[in-house]
Amino acid sequence: SAGWFRRRFLPGEPLPAPRPPGPRASPVLYRRPRFLRGSSSSPGAADASRRPDSRPVRSPARGRKLPWNAGYAEIINAEKSEFNEDQAACGKLCIRRCEFGAEEEWLTLCPEEVSSYPAAPCWVRGQLGKSGHYWALFDGHGGPAAAILAANTLHSCLRRQLEAVVEGLVATQPPMHLNGRCICSSDPQFVEEKGIRAEDLVVGALESAFQECDEVIGRELEASGQVGGCTALVAVSLQGKLYVANAGDSRAILVRRDEIRPLSFEFTPETERQRIQQLAFVYPELLAGEFTRLEFPRRLKGDDLGQKVLFRDHHMSGWSYKRVEKSDLKYPLIHGQGRQARLLGTLAVSRGLGDHQLRVLDTNIQLKPFLLSVPQVTVLDVGQLELQEDDVVVMATDGLWDVLSNEQVAWLVRSFLPGNQEDPYRFLKLAQMLIHSTQGKEDSPTEEGQVSYDDVSVFVIPLHSQGQESNGH
Amino acid sequence: SAGWFRRRFLPGEPLPAPRPPGPRASPVLYRRPRFLRGSSSSPGAADASRRPDSRPVRSPARGRKLPWNAGYAEIINAEKSEFNEDQAACGKLCIRRCEFGAEEEWLTLCPEEVSSYPAAPCWVRGQLGKSGHYWALFDGHGGPAAAILAANTLHSCLRRQLEAVVEGLVATQPPMHLNGRCICSSDPQFVEEKGIRAEDLVVGALESAFQECDEVIGRELEASGQVGGCTALVAVSLQGKLYVANAGDSRAILVRRDEIRPLSFEFTPETERQRIQQLAFVYPELLAGEFTRLEFPRRLKGDDLGQKVLFRDHHMSGWSYKRVEKSDLKYPLIHGQGRQARLLGTLAVSRGLGDHQLRVLDTNIQLKPFLLSVPQVTVLDVGQLELQEDDVVVMATDGLWDVLSNEQVAWLVRSFLPGNQEDPYRFLKLAQMLIHSTQGKEDSPTEEGQVSYDDVSVFVIPLHSQGQESNGH
Numbered sequence: 001s002a003g004w005f006r007r008r009f010l011p012g013e014p015l016p017a018p019r020p021p022g023p024r025a026s027p028v029l030y031r032r033p034r035f036l037r038g039s040s041s042s043p044g045a046a047d048a049s050r051r052p053d054s055r056p057v058r059s060p061a062r063g064r065k066l067p068w069n070a071g072y073a074e075i076i077n078a079e080k081s082e083f084n085e086d087q088a089a090c091g092k093l094c095i096r097r098c099e100f101g102a103e104e105e106w107l108t109l110c111p112e113e114v115s116s117y118p119a120a121p122c123w124v125r126g127q128l129g130k131s132g133h134y135w136a137l138f139d140g141h142g143g144p145a146a147a148i149l150a151a152n153t154l155h156s157c158l159r160r161q162l163e164a165v166v167e168g169l170v171a172t173q174p175p176m177h178l179n180g181r182c183i184c185s186s187d188p189q190f191v192e193e194k195g196i197r198a199e200d201l202v203v204g205a206l207e208s209a210f211q212e213c214d215e216v217i218g219r220e221l222e223a224s225g226q227v228g229g230c231t232a233l234v235a236v237s238l239q240g241k242l243y244v245a246n247a248g249d250s251r252a253i254l255v256r257r258d259e260i261r262p263l264s265f266e267f268t269p270e271t272e273r274q275r276i277q278q279l280a281f282v283y284p285e286l287l288a289g290e291f292t293r294l295e296f297p298r299r300l301k302g303d304d305l306g307q308k309v310l311f312r313d314h315h316m317s318g319w320s321y322k323r324v325e326k327s328d329l330k331y332p333l334i335h336g337q338g339r340q341a342r343l344l345g346t347l348a349v350s351r352g353l354g355d356h357q358l359r360v361l362d363t364n365i366q367l368k369p370f371l372l373s374v375p376q377v378t379v380l381d382v383g384q385l386e387l388q389e390d391d392v393v394v395m396a397t398d399g400l401w402d403v404l405s406n407e408q409v410a411w412l413v414r415s416f417l418p419g420n421q422e423d424p425y426r427f428l429k430l431a432q433m434l435i436h437s438t439q440g441k442e443d444s445p446t447e448e449g450q451v452s453y454d455d456v457s458v459f460v461i462p463l464h465s466q467g468q469e470s471n472g473h
Numbered sequence: 474s475a476g477w478f479r480r481r482f483l484p485g486e487p488l489p490a491p492r493p494p495g496p497r498a499s500p501v502l503y504r505r506p507r508f509l510r511g512s513s514s515s516p517g518a519a520d521a522s523r524r525p526d527s528r529p530v531r532s533p534a535r536g537r538k539l540p541w542n543a544g545y546a547e548i549i550n551a552e553k554s555e556f557n558e559d560q561a562a563c564g565k566l567c568i569r570r571c572e573f574g575a576e577e578e579w580l581t582l583c584p585e586e587v588s589s590y591p592a593a594p595c596w597v598r599g600q601l602g603k604s605g606h607y608w609a610l611f612d613g614h615g616g617p618a619a620a621i622l623a624a625n626t627l628h629s630c631l632r633r634q635l636e637a638v639v640e641g642l643v644a645t646q647p648p649m650h651l652n653g654r655c656i657c658s659s660d661p662q663f664v665e666e667k668g669i670r671a672e673d674l675v676v677g678a679l680e681s682a683f684q685e686c687d688e689v690i691g692r693e694l695e696a697s698g699q700v701g702g703c704t705a706l707v708a709v710s711l712q713g714k715l716y717v718a719n720a721g722d723s724r725a726i727l728v729r730r731d732e733i734r735p736l737s738f739e740f741t742p743e744t745e746r747q748r749i750q751q752l753a754f755v756y757p758e759l760l761a762g763e764f765t766r767l768e769f770p771r772r773l774k775g776d777d778l779g780q781k782v783l784f785r786d787h788h789m790s791g792w793s794y795k796r797v798e799k800s801d802l803k804y805p806l807i808h809g810q811g812r813q814a815r816l817l818g819t820l821a822v823s824r825g826l827g828d829h830q831l832r833v834l835d836t837n838i839q840l841k842p843f844l845l846s847v848p849q850v851t852v853l854d855v856g857q858l859e860l861q862e863d864d865v866v867v868m869a870t871d872g873l874w875d876v877l878s879n880e881q882v883a884w885l886v887r888s889f890l891p892g893n894q895e896d897p898y899r900f901l902k903l904a905q906m907l908i909h910s911t912q913g914k915e916d917s918p919t920e921e922g923q924v925s926y927d928d929v930s931v932f933v934i935p936l937h938s939q940g941q942e943s944n945g946h
Binding site: 183187316337 | 638652
C-alpha cells in the first residue's frame with residue numbers, strides 16, 4: 001500500500017520494527033543454466049588471431065532437447081565482470097487443478113526443475129491439467145545473485161499464481177467468483193461487458209509472479225548478505241497462446257517470412273522518463289536535494305545560470321525553454337543518451353527484479369522506489385497466425401540488440417533457416433550464429449567491427465507445429 | 474510543484490493564506506461561436522413529423538469562409554441542458570517575433586478575434602513572421618461557462634506560448650539556449666542527440682497553453698462565482714505540419730481514399746484507469762474513505778464478502794482474483810462501462826479544462842486532482858502525405874462518435890466528396906450531413922434508429938493544396 005511505500009522510502013515516516021536478524025543464510029552460488037551441463041564451447045570470434053579476447057560460445061549438448069526444440073546460445077562478456085551475469089531457464093510448466101471443495105485432491109506434480117529439461121513426464125488427471133512451456137532470460141547487474149535466484153524461482157511463482165486462478169483459466173469466460181457460483185444472475189454479463197477473457201488471467205498471473213519473485217529475491221539476498229538486480233524476459237506458451245512478459249531491456253521479436261513483430265518493449269530511464277519524473281514530482285524527498293528531476297540536453301553548469309535553456313518536465317512530451325536557476329545545476333535524475341542513459345547516475349534499466357539495497361554511490365538515496373518489477377505482457381495468438389515452417393521468436397539480452405537491429409536479426413534468420421530445414425539442430429545453430437554475429441565476424445551483417453562486449457544470451461523458439469503441444473496433455 | 478499539490482488537495486496540509494475576495498467579476502455570458510453570426514438553421518431530422526423533438530442544425534452563413542474553407546455544423550442536445558455546452562473557435566494564428574535584444578520592436582498584431590474569421594490581414598516584417606491556422610472544439614459540462622472561456626482564451630495562450638519559443642521555431646534545429654548563443658561548443662550536438670526538433674517546441678507550447686488556459690478558467694470562474702469544465706480538441710497548422718492536441722473524449726481522424734488514421738486518443742476514466750488508480754494509491758486521502766480504488770466487474774455487495782472475485786489494481790493490465798473484504802464494498806473510484814463509466818461517480822472524462830470547484834455530490838471529495846489539463850499531441854507531417862483532393866480531417870465532439878464509428882464517418886466522406894468537387898460549399902455540406910447522420914435519418918449509415926441526444930459539433934478540414942498557405946505570409 002501507499003503507507004508501506006512511504007514508510008519504506010520516505011524520511012521521517014515511522015519505520016516498522018526491524019526484524020530480528022535470523023541465522024545468516026548461505027550465499028547464492030554462481031552457476032550456469034542447468035541445461036548447459038555437459039555442453040562444450042566453440043570459440044567466439046572467427047579469427048581468434050585478430051581478436052585475442054576471443055570468448056567461448058556455449059550451447060546445450062546436442063542430446064539435450066529444449067522445449068519445442070528451441071535453440072540456445074550464450075557468450076560471456078569481455079571481462080566487464082567476473083561472472084556471466086546473464087541467466088536462462090526453460091522447461092515445461094505444469095499447472096495443477098484441484099477438484100472443487102477438496103483441497104487435498106491436488107494432483108500431478110511436475111518437478112520444479114524447469115531449468116533441467118526434459119522434465120519427468122507430467123501426468124494429469126483427466127482433462128483437468130494444463131501444461132505450457134516456459135523460456136526466460138535474466139540479465140543481472142551488481143553481481144550474478146539476483147539473476148540466479150530469478151532463474152531458480154520465477155517459474156515457481158508463475159505456476160503458483162496460475163494455479164491460484166486455474167478455475168478461471170479453464171472456463172470459456174472467467175467467472176466473476178472463482179468458485180463459479182453466481183451471486184447475481186447477471187454476473188456473467190458484467191464479466192462479458194468488461195471483456196475479461198482467460199488470457200487476462202494469465203497476464204495478471206505473470207504480473208503477480210514477477211512481483212512475488214521480486215519479494216523472494218529481496219528476502220533471499222538480505223538473508224545471505226548479497227546484493228544485485230536483474231532484468232527478466234519470459235515467454236510462456238499456454239492454451240495456444242504465447243505470452244511475452246518483459247521487465248528491463250532484453251527484447252523478443254517474432255520473425256516470419258514477411259513480418260518482423262516486436263513482442264516486447266524496453267524499459268529504460270529514457271523510455272520511462274515521464275513515470276520516473278512524475279514520482280520525483282510527487283515525492284521530492286526521494287532525491288534528497290541532490291538531483292534535479294528536470295531533463296536538459298546536457299548537464300547544466302554555472303555559465304548557464306540565468307539563460308533560457310531547453311527542458312522537459314514530467315507532464316511534457318514536447319520541449320520548452322526555462323530560465324536556469326541554481327537548483328537546475330544539480331545532477332539530473334535521468335542523465336545521458338541511449339545506451340549511456342542512467343537513472344540517478346547508477347542504473348541503465350528502470351524495471352526488473354532485485355536491487356532492494358541499491359543506493360547512489362556515497363549517499364543514502366535509494367534506487368528501488370523508481371524501479372518497477374511489474375512486466376509489460378504481450379499476447380500472441382499463435383493459433384491465428386497461419387504459421388510457416390521458419391517462423392520463430394528470437395529472445396535475447398541487450399548485448400545482442402546493442403549491435404544487431406531487428407532487421408539484421410531477421411535477415412540472419414531468413415538467410416539461415418530455409419536452407420537447413422532437415423537439420424534437427426538448426427535452431428541451436430541459428431542461436432550460435434546470432435551470438436557469433438555480435439563478435440565482429442567479417443560475414444556479420446553489423447557495421448564493420450561492431451562487437452558486443454556485454455554478456456549475450458539468445459533463445460530461438462520455433463513456432464511451427466507446436467500449437468497443439470501447448471494444450472493440456 | 475508537489476508541495477502545491479499537497480497543500481491544495483490533501484487534508485491537514487497548511488493552506489496558503491486565502492486571497493482577499495476581490496470585486497465579484499461579471500459572469501461569463503452564454504453565446505454561440507462568433508463565426509455563426511448571421512447564420513440560419515436547417516431542421517435536424519429529415520422527417521420532422523416522426524421526431525417531434527427535431528432540433529436545428531447550425532452552420533456559418535454561406536458568405537463567411539472558415540480557414541482552409543473548412544466546414545462546420547452543430548446541433549444542440551435534446552434538452553439535456555438549457556444551453557448547447559459545445560463551443561468552437563477557429564481562425565488565423567499569428568505568431569510575432571521580436572528582433573534580438575529589442576523587445577519594443579514587436580511587430581505585426583493579428584486581432585485576437587480568431588473566432589470571427591476572416592481576421593484582418595496579418596502583416597509581418599520580412600521573413601520573421603509565421604502564421605498558422607487553428608480549429609478548436611470544446612465540450613462543456615456542469616454549465617457552458619468553461620467551454621466559452623476556453624473558446625475565448627486558448628488560442629491566445631497558445632500564441633503566447635509559441636511566441637515565447639519562436640527563436641527556436643524558426644531555426645533548423647532549436648538551439649540549446651533560446652538566445653542562440655552557444656555556451657559549450659558541443660551544445661548543438663547535445664540537442665541533436667536528444668533528437669529535439671522544432672515540432673517538439675510546438676508540442677511543448679500546446680501542452681503549456683492548455684495548462685495556462687486551465688489556470689485562467691479557474692481564476693475567472695472563481696471570480697464570477699461560476700462552475701464547470703470542458704474537454705478541448707485543437708488542430709493547429711504550422712510550418713507544413715498539422716498538430717492535433719486532445720484533452721477529453723472528442724476525436725479527430727484523417728480520412729483519405731485508402732486510409733483512416735486516428736489523430737487523437739480519448740481520455741476517459743476507463744482509458745486512464747491505471748493513472749487514476751495510481752494517484753489514489755499514492756494519496757489514499759483523496760478518496761476520504763468513501764471510495765475503493767480497486768476495479769471489479771460490478772459494484773460489490775454484502776453477499777460477496779469472503780468470496781474470491783475478479784479485480785484489477787493500478788499496476789495490473791491483466792485480471793486476478795481477491796478475497797472480498799469490507800472495504801471492497803465501497804463505491805468504486807471508476808464505475809460503469811463504456812459511455813456510462815464515471816470517475817468518482819461524477820465525471821465521464823479524465824482530462825480537460827476547468828472543474829476546479831467540482832466535488833462529489835454531498836461530500837468534500839474533489840475531482841480536480843484526478844484530472845489532467847495536459848493534452849496528448851499528434852503531429853501529422855502534411856508535406857509527406859501526397860495529398861489528394863478529398864483528404865480531410867474530421868474533428869467532432871463525442872456526440873458524433875457515440876453513434877458513428879470512424880468507418881461510418883469515412884464512408885460518408887467518401888460517398889459525398891468525390892461527386893461534389895465543384896461545389897465551394899462541399900465541406901460545409903459534409904459537416905451538416907455528418908450531423909444529420911446522428912439524428913436517426915433513414916439514409917444514415919448508423920444502425921436503425923440510433924440517435925445522438927447529446928450536443929454535436931463537427932469541423933471538416935480539407936488538407937489538399939493548403940500546405941503552402943500555412944507557411945509564413
